[in-house]
Amino acid sequence: MKLPFVDRARRVAQRIGLIDAIPPGLAPGAPAPRHVFRWDLDKTYLRTEFDSVGDLVKSAIENAADKQAFPGAPALLRALHQDEHRICIVSGSPTQMRQVLAAKLALDGVAYDEFVLKNNLKNILRGRFRSLRAQIPYKLPAMLRSRIGATAPSETLFGDDAEADAIVYCLYADLVADRVSLTDLERVLTAARTYDDDAQAILDLARRVPRGDAVRRMFIHLDRRSPPQGFRRFGPRLVPVFNYFQTALVLFGDGVLSARQVLFVALEMLDSGQYERSILANSMQDLMRRGRLTRDIGLRLVDEANEAAASGALSGRDDLPPFERIAEEFRARIRELGSPEPMPFDLEPLDYVRLVDEEHDLRRERRRSGH
């Protein structure tokens, strides 16, 4: 017999962070998802500043309506929420912010299947202050647990350049693809200064996680405007992006989004007032310059978007010029790039221990320089 009081008490305990909220996984009888999209929130979906104590306080007391999503991100998430797709959010924000963050996502019309937040109260109560900022020991088990609960043959991950998302995501991708052994994982966890019992729990999850080369694509939102070149070592599967139009373009190339859905992302960005058509055209050219989008895919998108516009995708948008003119602006931007030589990736297996050490050094350097 279910006691309503017990359920309510559990919910309250989860809200204040006394116990962890375990993601429910798939409902009994529900079909397995075809594609899982894992999203970070701060600096990936939400424009968050937490570089100073003041920023942290502001972020904690802001209400849902005051929180700002990056233009295009809500439209993209809405486009990704389809049958057989599963949206999983893993954020480093504390569990106490669940209500306000959930309200923000609801305001944006974003639906999700899982929403994991970090239980920092538990870390403080256990005196585990290293865990407050830890990335790998928090995000990796959260993603592994989620995959064990709902396994999909394809996954796409979304993070940012503020912390170690690129390393965590690649480690997760290589682990589930069986490219990283449990022995290597143990060394990485040691380098990441993971507490012993946490490391054992992660190794246990890694043993149980269903294997498969599932992670097709990873996006790193360049919130700090880090040089994109720094991410080339992670290979072509990880794409650093300046904005969500670029993300949508790559997903179009991957066959995940249609031209019509890319148009909706672009329209949301234009409507935000922070983007102009030429900025979007530049964004496309930037991906081509970096060898992340081919000229053929760019031209195909322009043609298909033109067809979508002709079939009514832009009806009621009297503020825009005829789409043929917009299409020509994009074609011109592709033409003016000439025929740059392709930039091959120098693919070497990733040394995660070295990457973790470098990340620690970088973080120390940022703290010293105040950035």
Next chain:
Amino acid sequence: MHRIVVDAMGGDLAPDEIIKGAAEASLSLRGTEIILVGDSSELGRRLPKVRHDGARMRVHHAATFVEMDEKPGEALAAKPDSSIAVAADLVARGEGDALVSAGNTGASVLACARRWKLLPNVRRAALAAVYPTELRRGEKEDPFSLILDVGATIDAEADDLVGFAVMGAVYARLVSKNRRPRVALLSNGTEAGKGPPAIVAAHARLVSATELNFIGNIEGLDIPRGVADVVVTSGFVGNVVLKMLEGVSETVVRLARYAHKEKLAWRIGLMALSSAIEQLKQVTDWQQYGGAPLLGFAHPFIKAHGRSNARAITNAIKVAHKALTGDLCGNIEKGLAELEATRHKATPSPS
């Protein structure tokens, strides 16, 4: 949104320093698009290595570039697809609003002159240069005075000089935030009647027909003192003066190095002065100014120093941005229209 075209291949330190400077400008100048013109493969390889905003930068391919020591006319004829020619074309076609280059000065000026229209009432364009002076000026305590022309119009007539004075004053008001810049003609004496006929006639016109803060003639020694904020001269004289001033500065540095090596007492003396010298270097650092304008055309062109590093390029782009924001060309047009109106009033029609 302002679109600033940057010749990515021009300059002693191109393309690396130009790319870095433009990249920094893409982060600091919101609402501005930067168009890098040059070899797209080179730019595509180098740009991702630096922090920038990829959505506010675009690359326009140009297959070749003019070397710093090439003859301008011949180089432009042989290389119609050079970065400076393509960049000037983009602005002429309305795809860019201003141009910045650290490349071959002659080729840059010629590329603009062949493609861009002169503003109404501009007889000849003038290339300006900045020079650090003793006195400072304007809201920003700017240590640099403006000298024009320094080579665009070799032989200037009186009307050209008057036009240069108006254009230089507008620029100083806008960029140095100097509300009432002191304008002077460079001559061989301060008296009104001193100098060649063009200078004497220009003096008379500047006194009678303009509202400028015209302080009369100055001599060469007044330039480094900073007696005038805008020094007006012909391109031939301006170029000789500028090169001489640069030569004197280099000689002073060489002499100081010699003194540093030669005697311990001199070395100690220089070391004692080192913080003052450093302060002087900071005040007169041309990299903070970025570049100087080519005035008289319908679009702003900022010529950065050939040795420009990333910081100088960022600042040159900021000067171009300031010129666009303050509508430099529109204000020059207005100033010259007022001058023309005064001239018509002063000379009644023969009927």
